[in-house]
Amino acid sequence: MTSPTHENDGGIVIAMTLLVVYLATVFFGAVGLYWRATNNTTQPSSAGLTRLSYLLSGWANIGNALTHVLLCIMMVGDADRYMSFFPDEAGAPVGPAVLSMINGLVGVYTIRTLSSLSGASSIPLCWNGFVALAGCLVPIVWHKFFDVGMRSWPYPVIFIWLLIYAFESVAFFFGAAGYTLSRGTLDREVSLKKGE
Numbered sequence: 001m002t003s004p005t006h007e008n009d010g011g012i013v014i015a016m017t018l019l020v021v022y023l024a025t026v027f028f029g030a031v032g033l034y035w036r037a038t039n040n041t042t043q044p045s046s047a048g049l050t051r052l053s054y055l056l057s058g059w060a061n062i063g064n065a066l067t068h069v070l071l072c073i074m075m076v077g078d079a080d081r082y083m084s085f086f087p088d089e090a091g092a093p094v095g096p097a098v099l100s101m102i103n104g105l106v107g108v109y110t111i112r113t114l115s116s117l118s119g120a121s122s123i124p125l126c127w128n129g130f131v132a133l134a135g136c137l138v139p140i141v142w143h144k145f146f147d148v149g150m151r152s153w154p155y156p157v158i159f160i161w162l163l164i165y166a167f168e169s170v171a172f173f174f175g176a177a178g179y180t181l182s183r184g185t186l187d188r189e190v191s192l193k194k195g196e
Contacts, residue, residue: 008151013158020162028170031059053178054114057124060171061107067163068100074156085153102127107171114178125179128172135168 032052072093075082079091089095110124135141145153145161153161 008153008155008158012155013150016155016159017162020159020166023163024166024170027063028056028059031056050178050181051114053174053181054110054124057128057171057175057178058107058110058114060167060174061103061110061124061128063107064164064167064171065100065104065107067160067167068096068103071096071157071160071164072100074160081154082157085157103171110175114182121182122179124171124175128168128175131168132172 075086075090075093075096082090086093106124106127114121114124142165149158149161
């Protein structure tokens with residue numbers, strides 16, 4: 001079992017961070033490529049950009065859900081190794097399992113509903129905004145990761161947390177962009193109808 005006082009090598013942590021950046025770039029590049037292939041216009045419309053924003057946000061939520069599932073599998077599969085780092089979650093990771101389920105539901109909702117419509121919904125924005133805010137304010141989340149985790153957690157857990165960070169960031173920012181774009185599109189449509 002790894003001791004909680006073990007110091008990690010900064011170079012390995014940087015290498016894992018770069019790996020997450022690479023994986024996120026490839027992942028979202030693939031989603032963008034799919035969108036471009038299915039959108040026959042050379043200049044995307046505002047509605048097309050709105051759908052792309054929601055598509056990226058939804059897939060980020062699904063990626064976050066799958067990453068939490070992987071974290072649950074790690075904690076259950078090797079509970080002894082992670083007990084000293086996560087005494088409340090190792091063996092029975094209820095919190096990560098619930099987050100996985102909610103992220104998956106929000107992701108599927110966003111992809112199936114919002115990426116195909118021009119309407120606006122505050123559900124992905126509210127959920128991803130809550131996740132971003134809570135992650136920053138709750139001490140056991142990102143504060144613990146940066147203060148303790150980067151120095152002493154096992155490398156696979158650091159990698160998982162960096163993936164979660166990447167997915168949460170993309171889900172929030174693209175969800176906010178999609179909501180803002182869709183509200184602007186709806187406002188313009190209402191203005192045009194009133195002008196008729």
